[in-house]
Amino acid sequence: MNYDALLWLSFGGPEGLDEVMPFLENVTRGRGVPRARLEEVAEHYRHFGGVSPINQLNRDAIAAVERELSAQGITLPVYFGNRNWHPMVEDTVRRMAEDGVRDALVFATSAYGGYSACRQYDEDIARARATVGAEAPRLRKLRHFFDHPLFVASLADGVRAAYAELNRPDARLVFTAHSVPTAADAAAGPPEEGGHRYSRQVAEAARLVAAEVGAEDHDVVWQSRSGPPEVPWLEPDIVDHLDALHADGVDAVVVCPVGFVSDHLEVIWDLDNEAAERAGELGMAFARSATPNADPRFARLVVELVREQSGSASPRALSDLVNGGDTVDGAVCATGCCEPARPR
Known part of the structure; x- marks a missing residue:
C-alpha cells in the first residue's frame, strides 16, 4: 500500500502555567489519582514555568525526520498530534482529512508494549477517526522498536x-x-x-x-x-x-x-x-545518559520503520522476543492484551 502521510503521535505536555492542571486532569481522567498527587506533580511543571519540554522535543524530532525523508527521496508530509494536550490528535486527524490524506502511517513515541505505551495509542487513533467520521484517513501504527x-x-x-x-x-x-x-x-x-x-x-x-x-x-x-x-x-x-x-x-x-x-x-x-x-x-x-531523541539515528530509525511498510526495508531486531505482537503490516494484539489497570 502507498501511504500519503505520517502522523507523529505523542503524549503531550503543557506550554504555560495555566495549562498545567487541565493537562494533568486529561492525563489522569478515570484513573482515581488523588488531587493531592496532581498538585504535587503540578509543582514539577511549575518549577519549569509550566512548560514541558516534550512538545518542542517532538517538533525538533519531526524536523529531523522530515530532513531524513527528503534525503532518502521519500515524499511524506508529517503531522503532529497528542493524546493529552494541544495539538490534540483529533484536531490533527481532522486537518489530515481536510488536506486529502487517505492512508497514513502513525509513529507513536514509545518503544514498548503495554497499555499506556501501546494500546492506549491504538485507542487514541480509533477515537480520533471516530471523531472525524467517514472522511477520516486510514491510520496504521508502526511497530515497537525497543530492540531495533x-x-x-x-x-x-x-x-x-x-x-x-x-x-x-x-x-x-x-x-x-x-x-x-x-x-x-x-x-x-x-x-x-x-x-x-x-x-x-x-x-x-x-x-x-x-x-x-x-x-x-x-x-x-x-x-x-x-x-x-x-x-x-x-x-x-x-x-x-x-x-x-x-x-x-x-x-x-x-x-x-x-x-x-x-x-x-x-x-x-x-x-x-x-x-x-x-x-x-x-x-x-x-x-x-542521554535519550535518543536528538540523535540523528532516531530519525533514521523512524524512516526505516516507514520503509518497512512499503517493502523497501526488512525488519531489523536484536531480540528473540515477539516484537510486541506486531507484524510488519500493522500491530496485531491478542484479545484482552494490554488491558488498562482499573482503579479500585
Whole structure:
C-alpha cells in the first residue's frame, strides 16, 4: 500500500502555567489519582514555568525526520498530534482529512508494549477517526522498536558518554523506565507469552544496551509512579534503589532512562533533580545518559520503520522476543492484551 502521510503521535505536555492542571486532569481522567498527587506533580511543571519540554522535543524530532525523508527521496508530509494536550490528535486527524490524506502511517513515541505505551495509542487513533467520521484517513501504527539496532546503539553511546563524564569505570549501571501498575503489566502480553510484555521488553532493551557497552552487571528499576498508594506498581523506585546501592557500598552510578525516547519532564525532574539530589546526599557519584531523541539515528530509525511498510526495508531486531505482537503490516494484539489497570 502507498501511504500519503505520517502522523507523529505523542503524549503531550503543557506550554504555560495555566495549562498545567487541565493537562494533568486529561492525563489522569478515570484513573482515581488523588488531587493531592496532581498538585504535587503540578509543582514539577511549575518549577519549569509550566512548560514541558516534550512538545518542542517532538517538533525538533519531526524536523529531523522530515530532513531524513527528503534525503532518502521519500515524499511524506508529517503531522503532529497528542493524546493529552494541544495539538490534540483529533484536531490533527481532522486537518489530515481536510488536506486529502487517505492512508497514513502513525509513529507513536514509545518503544514498548503495554497499555499506556501501546494500546492506549491504538485507542487514541480509533477515537480520533471516530471523531472525524467517514472522511477520516486510514491510520496504521508502526511497530515497537525497543530492540531495533539503531535504538540500542543510540542508548549505548549515551551510556558510554555518561561513563566518560563520570570517569568511574566501576560505576553501577542502572536502567530506568516509567513504572506502571503491576496488574497492568501482567496483562501486557498475549496469553502464550504469559503477559508482562512491557517489563520484559524494558528488561530486554536494558540487556541489549548493557551488552553493547560491555557491562557485566546492571539493574532495571522504575520511576514516576502516579497512582493511588494502595495500588501496587512496578518496583523498586530509582530513589529507593539508590539507597539500597549505597547500603551495599556502591558509590557511583550511571543511570540510563531506557524507557524514554526524549528528555521530557519526567526525565529531567525524576532523574536530573530527585535522583541526582539523593545521590548527592549519599555521596554517590551520579551521571545520567542521554535519550535518543536528538540523535540523528532516531530519525533514521523512524524512516526505516516507514520503509518497512512499503517493502523497501526488512525488519531489523536484536531480540528473540515477539516484537510486541506486531507484524510488519500493522500491530496485531491478542484479545484482552494490554488491558488498562482499573482503579479500585
